[in-house]
Amino acid sequence: MIPNTSAPVRTRFAPSPTGYLHVGGARTALFSWAFARHFGGVFVLRIEDTDLERSTPEAVQAILDGMNWLGLQHDEGPFYQMRRMDRYREVLAKMLAEGTAYHCYSSPEEVEAMRERQRASGEKPRYDGTWRPESGKTLPEIPADRKPVIRFKNPLDGEVSWLDVVKGQITIGNRELDDLVIARPDGTPTYNFCVAVDDWDMQITHVIRGDDHVNNTPRQINILNALGASLPHYGHVPMILGTDGQKLSKRRDAVSVMDYLDKGYLPEAILNYLARLGWSHGDDEIFSMEQMCSWFDLNHLSSSPAQFNPEKLAWINNHYIKAADNTRLADLVRAQMEKDGAQFEHAPELPAVIALMKERTNTTNELAEASMLFYRQPNADAALRQQHITDAVLPALAHYASACKTVEWNKAALSAMMKETLAQYSLKMPQLAMPLRLLLTGQLQTPSIDAVVELFGRDVVLQRLSSVA
CATH class of the missing domain: 1.10.10.350 (Arc Repressor Mutant, subunit A)
Known part of the structure; x- marks a missing residue:
């Protein structure tokens, strides 16, 4: 897709801080970062921390550490949604005043009961619009001592359609979408509302994210349309699958970026490998991030899921270890070797040993172990x-x-x-x-x-x- 030439390219990476930086999230960040760099644009880091039960300062730091280790430096941010509450309240008040949002006093039990009735009759479960204001409609009496949610007044007719830069044309009828809750009873705004307002305020031109967000996109488009905001281009990248063809799982796979630091991988190898999971530049397998930014466009993003191959990653890491500066590698392995009992006094200089040993190792952990033969007393069987x-x-x-x-x-x-x-x-x-x-x-x-x-x-x-x- 050719970017809108009327505005500079602005992309964003917007993780939820509920754990660690997932390799899938890192790939999304890489694609967004590379696209902004290709066009001399701006890469924004936004922390979507409105899930108060799951978001933690430790998880935020894990994301920042992962991004820093990979070298995916943001140009603006990090912005935190919980620090933008005044802005969200301002937009909510505007929508209520303009009639694009309304107060809903249905209790959670009432909403679940209506959905049960719909399921029983073979209908798609959805909010039935009890509190949706319409011309000539008399609303129920407001229950005493019940705080309302705020719902978005989704269009009843028509459809939402966008040309996805990865998946092609996607169209969803508005009747498939109910009136989304955009603020909870305590006034805290919900995910899709915050995302729409943030993308609007931050002038995001291209949203590149995982295809688990496809169902969120029509809701966000409708909210942006209600706000009179311009729409970004959307691109939804397929998930990364494990070696078993299933979605990457923490139980089976190393899914945290920082796991790979602990396992002895170099950040440039991780970036190079992730870049090839869903994007290609001819037959090129090994390339620098400068080359990737020079080549990167959205036309060569794959619409098919990519499969994670640990052996291929190890091969790429071996390439980067062989090319790496020996002093840098020595700094990376020294602490592990000291932990393993290495005796550096009256022993060869570590960078010289690294130069000899690195050809045959796939990770810095292997390199540390292999180099130990120069730093411990021989104890032959x-x-x-x-x-x-x-x-x-x-x-x-x-x-x-x-x-x-x-x-x-x-x-x-x-x-x-x-x-x-x-x-x-x-x-x-x-x-x-x-x-x-x-x-x-x-x-x-x-x-x-x-x-x-x-x-x-x-x-x-x-x-x-x-x-x-």
């Missing part, structure tokens, strides 16, 4: 030592240890020394490399033994080979 450190190889190990005292300490010279030792004792590489690995690291799986020896340094190598020298 006795059976492995008996298997690999045999009488046949001891002379070669002693020769190698002796040569380590004088060899120039770089990988090329160490490699040449290894080859010379192998040739002199008629051994194959594994026959010498495996016992060296056990003596130096306590394990059989390491990167190139020459690279490992180089990083440990002469003093550590001589000390750990002293038992065979």
Whole structure:
């Protein structure tokens, strides 16, 4: 969709602070952010916190932390709906005065009873308009000591139709919509009303959100029309499904963005992966956020649900780990390694170890674990030592240890020394490399033994080979 050229592009991300930043919400935020960046527009962060029972300061902070970690910086906000109550009351009073809203004194029990009667007769349950003012209609007597709700006077006829930038033309008849409660008995406004007023006041031009909001859209359009407000373009993105083809579930899937921080993923990998869940730019799989903002439009949003693939995410994260600055990665893994007992004194510089180890790890957690071999004392299994450190190889190990005292300490010279030792004792590489690995690291799986020896340094190598020298 081509944006309205009469106004700058303004998008928004409007989460409800009832838990954490969900990966689906993060994808919505990413799409909205990238679209605003593409057109040099404004990205607004709005916290929809009118659900007083579920909204918490901790949940608000979790959203802000998630957005900050991902680098999805807002241009305006965060705006909090609970701080806009005076504005909502002003609009409600205007609507009551203009007759586009009215007081309803039906009790919750009366509303439920009317819905039960409708269900019993095969009708769609809806408010029956008892308190809706109409020309020539006599309203019931106002009950004593009962505070009313405020309902929106929804059009009775016609239809609501919009060209959804993802799903195409959507049309819903007004008779499918009843008179929505827009303010509770205590005066607190409800979700759809607040969203409509906020989008109006904040001059939002494009609303990109999950398709669980499709049913809210005709209600919000009707409210905006009643207010004489301009309408934004709407785009409803399909849900993200889990590996089982079902909606992502906290019981089965990691659905909080911050879970991925804890699991050792880089924010640029999460963004790159989420971008490809429902949007594409040709066959491009790996791209920066600068590239995405340059390419991003709404024409290439998919109308089909995307399936979350942990293996694909791990592959993308591996790419970004390999490309990341080694000092940055060292800062990310150091705390975990310290927790695991890493001894950094008289050990190789961590960024140098990271450079060697990162090629074979998919997460920073794996990187921290793999790097530990340089920062703990070797403790090889006795059976492995008996298997690999045999009488046949001891002379070669002693020769190698002796040569380590004088060899120039770089990988090329160490490699040449290894080859010379192998040739002199008629051994194959594994026959010498495996016992060296056990003596130096306590394990059989390491990167190139020459690279490992180089990083440990002469003093550590001589000390750990002293038992065979």
